[in-house]
Amino acid sequence: MITRSTPLSKILEIGKPCNRCGHCCRFNSGFMIEEDIDRIAEFLKMDKDLFIKTHLTEHELFHTKVFKPIMIKGDKPYGQCIFFDKVEGCKIHEVKPLFCRITNCFAYSQDLIAWFYLNYLVNPDDPESIRQYASYLESGGKLIPGGHLHELVPDKEKLNKILNYELL
Ligand code: SF4
Ligand code: SF4
Structure with a gap:
């Protein structure tokens, strides 16, 4: 996996x-x-x-x-x-x-792309990056273990603020 x-x-x-x-x-x-x-x-x-x-x-x-x-x-x-x-x-x-x-185009293609996104493009220290990743997930983007929003930003209050645009 x-x-x-x-x-x-x-x-x-x-x-x-x-x-x-x-x-x-x-x-x-x-x-x-x-x-x-x-x-x-x-x-x-x-x-x-x-x-x-x-x-x-x-x-x-x-x-x-x-x-x-x-x-x-x-x-x-x-x-x-x-x-x-x-x-x-x-x-x-x-x-x-x-x-x-x-x-590649084989069985794990979507998981591999999601891994790349999470390791190179999604930035947990950037609220806007997290919001855009949240939109990607909402629109059906591939989610792999370790890629839940609460795993990227474990502080619940902070995550809510990010998603509510209270943290820019
Ligand atoms: S389509 Fe698949 S097999 Fe063909 S070059 Fe791309 S990854 Fe390789
Ligand atoms: S997409 Fe990647 S593998 Fe394909 S030609 Fe371009 S650099 Fe090479």
């Missing part, structure tokens, strides 16, 4: 199976955390700022800034990841983002 505190080594094992068909990379791109950016920029022998400017787009999820590789969309609302090549597959496979290494 995947929980919020499942160690990364275990998550990497669970997320590893992938037949590299490239289907997911044709329609989306993975989140990139800071350490991914440094590693991939180095792999491509590019200056970090230039790499960000030319290959990534900035997003915000759970009130946390996060990057994603540019998607080549054309006139569609989705598109293939800038690192995807029809013949080669992922052009940065050896150093691909953690999100791409730990998520």
